[in-house]
Amino acid sequence: MPQNDKALQSFLIESDENLAQLEQDIVALERAPDDSECVASAFRAIHTIKGTCGFFGFSHLEALTHLMEDILGAMRDGHLKMDLDIAAALLDGVDEIRVFLKRINNDGNDGDSAPDALMARLHELVPEKSADEPAVVIPEPEVETSSAVTISEEPVAEKGETTTAAEAETVASDLEEKDDHPDNPSAANPTPSDSTVRVDVVLLDKLMNVVGELVLTRNQLLQHAASQNDSQLVNLSQRLNLVTSELQEGLMQTRMQPIRNAWATYPRLLRDLEKKTGKKVTPILKGGDTELDRSLLEAIRDPLIHLVRNAVDHGIESPETRVAAGKPEAGTLTLSAYHESGNVTVEITDDGKGLDSKKIIARALAAGLLHPDQVDSLTEREKIRYIFQPGFSTAETVNDLSGRGVGLDVVRNNVERIGGSIDIKSTPGKGTTFKLKIPLTLAIVPALIVRCLHQRFAIPQVNLLEVVYVEADKLEEDIQTVHDALVYRLRGRLLPLVDMRSLMHMGTPEKQHDQFILVLTADQQEFGLLVDDVRDTEEIVVKPLGRLLKDNPCFAGATIMGDGRVALILDVKSTADFAGVTRQDRKLNQQAHMDDQSHQPINVAENFLLVRPNEQTGRSAISLSKVSRLEEVSRDLIEYSAGREVIQYRGKILPLIRLGEDTDKHDDNEMIRIVVQPTEFGEVGLVVNDIIDIVSDDKANIEKVAKSDGILGAGILQGHITDFIDSDALFNHYRDMNNGGRDEH
Amino acid sequence: MNTDQLLCTFTVADKSYGVIVDNVQEVLANHQITDIPLAPPGVMGLMNIRGRIVPAIALRKVLRLEEKVRSDDDDGEDNIFNIIINHDGEQVGLMVDQIGDIITINPDDIEAPPETLKGAARRFMYGVFSVQGNLHLLLDLDTLLEDEMCTRSLSENTRSVLQ
Numbered sequence: 035m036p037q038n039d040k041a042l043q044s045f046l047i048e049s050d051e052n053l054a055q056l057e058q059d060i061v062a063l064e065r066a067p068d069d070s071e072c073v074a075s076a077f078r079a080i081h082t083i084k085g086t087c088g089f090f091g092f093s094h095l096e097a098l099t100h101l102m103e104d105i106l107g108a109m110r111d112g113h114l115k116m117d118l119d120i121a122a123a124l125l126d127g128v129d130e131i132r133v134f135l136k137r138i139n140n141d142g143n144d145g146d147s148a149p150d151a152l153m154a155r156l157h158e159l160v161p162e163k164s165a166d167e168p169a170v171v172i173p174e175p176e177v178e179t180s181s182a183v184t185i186s187e188e189p190v191a192e193k194g195e196t197t198t199a200a201e202a203e204t205v206a207s208d209l210e211e212k213d214d215h216p217d218n219p220s221a222a223n224p225t226p227s228d229s230t231v232r233v234d235v236v237l238l239d240k241l242m243n244v245v246g247e248l249v250l251t252r253n254q255l256l257q258h259a260a261s262q263n264d265s266q267l268v269n270l271s272q273r274l275n276l277v278t279s280e281l282q283e284g285l286m287q288t289r290m291q292p293i294r295n296a297w298a299t300y301p302r303l304l305r306d307l308e309k310k311t312g313k314k315v316t317p318i319l320k321g322g323d324t325e326l327d328r329s330l331l332e333a334i335r336d337p338l339i340h341l342v343r344n345a346v347d348h349g350i351e352s353p354e355t356r357v358a359a360g361k362p363e364a365g366t367l368t369l370s371a372y373h374e375s376g377n378v379t380v381e382i383t384d385d386g387k388g389l390d391s392k393k394i395i396a397r398a399l400a401a402g403l404l405h406p407d408q409v410d411s412l413t414e415r416e417k418i419r420y421i422f423q424p425g426f427s428t429a430e431t432v433n434d435l436s437g438r439g440v441g442l443d444v445v446r447n448n449v450e451r452i453g454g455s456i457d458i459k460s461t462p463g464k465g466t467t468f469k470l471k472i473p474l475t476l477a478i479v480p481a482l483i484v485r486c487l488h489q490r491f492a493i494p495q496v497n498l499l500e501v502v503y504v505e506a507d508k509l510e511e512d513i514q515t516v517h518d519a520l521v522y523r524l525r526g527r528l529l530p531l532v533d534m535r536s537l538m539h540m541g542t543p544e545k546q547h548d549q550f551i552l553v554l555t556a557d558q559q560e561f562g563l564l565v566d567d568v569r570d571t572e573e574i575v576v577k578p579l580g581r582l583l584k585d586n587p588c589f590a591g592a593t594i595m596g597d598g599r600v601a602l603i604l605d606v607k608s609t610a611d612f613a614g615v616t617r618q619d620r621k622l623n624q625q626a627h628m629d630d631q632s633h634q635p636i637n638v639a640e641n642f643l644l645v646r647p648n649e650q651t652g653r654s655a656i657s658l659s660k661v662s663r664l665e666e667v668s669r670d671l672i673e674y675s676a677g678r679e680v681i682q683y684r685g686k687i688l689p690l691i692r693l694g695e696d697t698d699k700h701d702d703n704e705m706i707r708i709v710v711q712p713t714e715f716g717e718v719g720l721v722v723n724d725i726i727d728i729v730s731d732d733k734a735n736i737e738k739v740a741k742s743d744g745i746l747g748a749g750i751l752q753g754h755i756t757d758f759i760d761s762d763a764l765f766n767h768y769r770d771m772n773n774g775g776r777d778e779h
Numbered sequence: 780m781n782t783d784q785l786l787c788t789f790t791v792a793d794k795s796y797g798v799i800v801d802n803v804q805e806v807l808a809n810h811q812i813t814d815i816p817l818a819p820p821g822v823m824g825l826m827n828i829r830g831r832i833v834p835a836i837a838l839r840k841v842l843r844l845e846e847k848v849r850s851d852d853d854d855g856e857d858n859i860f861n862i863i864i865n866h867d868g869e870q871v872g873l874m875v876d877q878i879g880d881i882i883t884i885n886p887d888d889i890e891a892p893p894e895t896l897k898g899a900a901r902r903f904m905y906g907v908f909s910v911q912g913n914l915h916l917l918l919d920l921d922t923l924l925e926d927e928m929c930t931r932s933l934s935e936n937t938r939s940v941l942q
Contacts, residue, residue: 243830251829539816540816578832579825579832579834580871581869581930582819582834588816592832594827599813600813600826
């Protein structure tokens with residue numbers, strides 16, 4: 035009987051929601067036992083489940099829910115007050131109901147009765163008196179049965195008769211017949227489900243596809259109309275344009291769900307965690323109304339739970355430790371969600387002990403995740419990020435909260451799979467923040483369109499770090515082979531390269547020409563992808579490849595470009611795996627360590643920015659570590675303060691230093707190039723005539739040639755004599771001049 | 780109960796074939812096809828059919844027929860037809876040389892493929908029927924689309940080469 039199946043399915047879905055509500059209410063009541071609204075809500079939820087059980091004849095489940103209803107009923111009537119024992123028993127009841135529902139879903143019947151121990155425990159909690167008293171019952175109103183927003187009065191003890199609105203009209207009318215008091219005051223609080231409809235997601239997906247086709251047809255029509263000399267056609271197509279856009283937007287909206295839905299289980303989760311760890315946690319939820327696509331919401335549900343567990347387990351200290359550290363006894367766990375530049379950002383912040391980067395590094399070394407030589411070159415942030423590596427877990431003891439072999443690497447993987455990213459900030463003693471960036475929808479992603487031979491490919495922006503241009507005549511020189519692997523020296527670091535043409539078996543070009551290296555990252559693994567051309571960035575609509583191509587090694591999907599042709603979307607992580615970049619990189623690094631000092635060690639070479647300070651002098655080099663940005667501004671933006679040149683820069687005053695004399699032939703529209711450098715006094719701009727290149731050199735011998743302020747000495751770089759600029763000395767010199775020799779204080 | 784069946788006929792490499800018309804959505808001529816690197820050999824590429832991405836199957840390859848020879852005297856402008864099939868909720872395009880007629884046939888007239896029919900393609904044959912003395916092979920799309928020519932990406936072979 036399909037009709038019955040449908041009803042059963044909707045019972046299962048609704049019961050799931052009701053259970054979630056019930057769970058939340060019980061946990062809330064545990065903290066604030068006097069909240070009568072909470073009691074009423076919990077009662078409604080259990081009553082709905084019980085009533086529908088009767089309708090389907092699930093007597094075992096009904097017996098259990100009936101006991102729970104009695105307890106909550108007594109609570110509502112003031113005969114009973116929520117305490118820890120009752121809450122624990124009720125929550126166990128909730129868990130048992132879930133077991134029942136699962137069984138019903140699988141087998142279609144409710145099988146055996148609930149465990150006797152639980153039934154007995156619940157039974158004991160029911161006060162004698164309440165069983166005889168009539169209870170006001172408010173069935174959950176439903177969409178299909180708006181007539182069911184009614185109140186029925188019936189004795190609680192009367193088993194099996196109560197039904198709810200969860201079913202079809204027949205049930206509802208049945209209810210109405212019994213109902214003599216439609217004006218009961220408690221009915222004045224209709225739930226939002228009055229105005230909502232439950233729709234199958236498959237249907238929405240189908241509609242989404244149809245709208246996609248409509249959009250494409252619209253695009254073609256608009257193009258056609260523009261080429262015709264028919265104003266009526268243009269008008270009509272414009273209207274179609276507007277309507278289509280609105281339709282598309284509206285349909286996207288239907289798939290959006292508030293993130294609150296994913297958070298609904300947290301109060302219970304935290305309560306259980308508190309009980310197990312003996313820690314105290316106060317949750318703060320912010321921005322629960324932030325919406326994102328339901329498939330994404332589904333995808334981040336588990337990662338979020340993992341992070342919450344992680345925060346309680348590893349982040350927040352025990353009450354004693356917290357008090358000793360001068361913190362409040364209860365830790366605070368803040369979950370916040372908000373929109374930020376086209377993404378949804380979810381933050382999970384605890385005020386616990388923070389991460390210990392030393393410990394993390396020690397652990398990473400022990401697990402062989404990095405080489406001791408690499409440690410010094412890591413920033414604090416990079417060190418902390420090692421917790422996302424596979425095979426890493428800081429939990430010293432394995433317990434059942436976290437540290438079950440499922441590490442944060444899985445969380446990161448899951449987040450990255452949906453095109454999101456995860457970041458971490460931590461202050462020792464103050465706490466840790468995990469920041470998840472999730473795209474609004476999976477269907478549309480920003481991507482860079484590149485060309486390889488005759489074909490276009492889309493590279494998701496989220497994987498793209500930078501693009502490097504290599505001229506044809508420099509290819510041989512810049513791209514080297516180390517142990518059969520292509521590498522490129524990117525600012526002193528060896529970047530494994532993958533040639534898209536050979537990887538994809540696309541054949542070789544007739545002659546060498548300029549190439550682009552896309553520096554891509556997946557799984558914290560960086561590699562370069564050689565392509566022929568870089569086009570544009572576009573928002574692309576991701577379409578699945580279908581069954582026949584599902585095991586292809588490199589593509590995540592396809593998209594339709596503006597000209598109606600298909601372009602494939604690169605799956606950066608699978609491509610890296612397929613090309614064996616991970617393996618290659620490890621080999622490279624091992625090699626580098628083995629080669630030791632005799633060859634050029636990696637990460638030792640210093641990078642210099644080559645500039646021409648003014649028209650007269652030759653080349654100068656500035657250590658790249660002392661450069662924060664390069665800017666080009668029009669000369670007429672230079673203003674004067676105390677006789678010195680300054681410009682307004684990012685809302686601040688940026689003093690300018692010239693290395694040589696300013697030439698006289700001023701043209702106000704001329705662009706000047708500024709190397710912005712950080713100093714202890716704030717940023718300073720070094721005016722240069724020309725920026726030549728960025729070079730990497732590890733054995734530039736700097737010789738002191740002439741005593742000059744701000745010049746470290748001279749050496750040979752790229753075959754030219756180059757002055758090495760001592761930025762610090764230069765700034766000191768500048769400052770002294772500025773102060774006119776006076777003492778600063 | 781023998782209701783007549785509509786079949787769509789076509790030729791590939793001068794051989795005649797048929798598919799049941801119920802599965803056919805439309806026929807397109809010379810539709811733009813985008814290559815898929817590393818794709819299974821039987822999958823020629825992807826087509827955009829009104830916003831839907833549809834793979835194009837090279838029937839010649841899958842049926843293990845000889846490659847098309849390009850003689851010098853033809854202008855190289857041979858039409859390629861794509862029969863768009865709805866299969867298991869997804870669409871695929873079958874690339875064929877010529878589109879034939881839609882014919883009506885009594886299911887009783889479809890015979891089992893003769894024993895003499897040999898070759899790899901035999902397992903894709905549902906049966907044989909004749910139209911005006913001309914034998915046609917009725918394709919079994921389920922087996923055809925599950926053949927490794929259509930499903931096995933080049934990845935495995937390539938990987939071994941790379942290592």
